[in-house]
Amino acid sequence: xxxxxxxxxRASTTLEKLRILGFDPSLFIGAxxxxxxxxxxLQRRDDAWFASLGRSCIHMTWSDRGAISLxxxxxxxxxxxxxxxxxxxxxxxxxGLSSGAALPMKLDDLEKIxxxxxxxxxxxxxxxxxxxxxxxxxxRVMPGxxxxxxxxxxxxxxxxxxxxxxxxxxxxxxxxxxxxDCIAIGDSLHHDIKGANAAGIASAFITCGIHATExxxxxxxxxxxxxxxxxxxxxxxxxxTSLVRAVESAIDACIR
Numbered sequence: 001x002x003x004x005x006x007x008x009x010r011a012s013t014t015l016e017k018l019r020i021l022g023f024d025p026s027l028f029i030g031a032x033x034x035x036x037x038x039x040x041x042l043q044r045r046d047d048a049w050f051a052s053l054g055r056s057c058i059h060m061t062w063s064d065r066g067a068i069s070l071x072x073x074x075x076x077x078x079x080x081x082x083x084x085x086x087x088x089x090x091x092x093x094x095x096g097l098s099s100g101a102a103l104p105m106k107l108d109d110l111e112k113i114x115x116x117x118x119x120x121x122x123x124x125x126x127x128x129x130x131x132x133x134x135x136x137x138x139x140r141v142m143p144g145x146x147x148x149x150x151x152x153x154x155x156x157x158x159x160x161x162x163x164x165x166x167x168x169x170x171x172x173x174x175x176x177x178x179x180x181d182c183i184a185i186g187d188s189l190h191h192d193i194k195g196a197n198a199a200g201i202a203s204a205f206i207t208c209g210i211h212a213t214e215x216x217x218x219x220x221x222x223x224x225x226x227x228x229x230x231x232x233x234x235x236x237x238x239x240x241t242s243l244v245r246a247v248e249s250a251i252d253a254c255i256r
């Protein structure tokens with residue numbers, strides 16, 4: 001098993017979080033995160049698209065969650081769009097400062113900065129393509145929402161994670177297995193299932209996650225009906241191989 005996550009943090013942080021949640025990290029071959037991929041590509045610069053990026057960036061990061069470190073990447077963080085070569089989006093709570101600190105900022109204010117960047121036509125690297133995430137049954141806005149806004153403004157975005165097949169390819173390289181021997185399990189049709197479709201691997205859709213409200217699930221233990229799931233799959237253009245209607249069933253699916 002490999003953890004594939006759109007987290008903007010490094011893989012080592014994700015593995016440590018598994019331990020805190022009560023999982024034994026040794027049960028997993030490893031983890032690959034959007035943040036890890038982004039760090040590797042920005043550090044190596046052996047990809048033509050990344051090689052063409054400059055070194056100065058507008059950095060959108062976290063505040064309450066803790067800012068993302070750019071140590072070792074040789075980047076200059078700037079606060080003025082006119083001085084930036086590209087945007088690096090790790091979070092949706094703050095603007096990174098040249099001092100290494102983070103200035104808390106509302107989403108509307110970050111979007112105003114995106115408007116200035118779009119006028120200059122600089123690219124964006126999004127190190128967490130999720131639109132939202134579930135926290136205590138509520139949805140929190142994630143960097144993918146900023147990236148989608150930037151594309152609507154005419155900006156170019158490099159999506160470093162699900163649903164792009166780049167992260168699935170990295171996971172398969174880590175395990176040294178073919179696509180036919182893989183299955184992706186997740187609760188996001190747009191990210192987990194659509195990404196599995198793009199990578200040519202089987203998928204299991206957990207219906208009681210971020211789509212619970214859309215599927216009419218208001219209480220723990222309720223089960224979504226097939227018609228609602230089918231309609232939502234069509235809406236997202238993402239088609240799971242199988243369904244997991246309760247979280248507990250996901251463990252059984254992995255064992256089988």
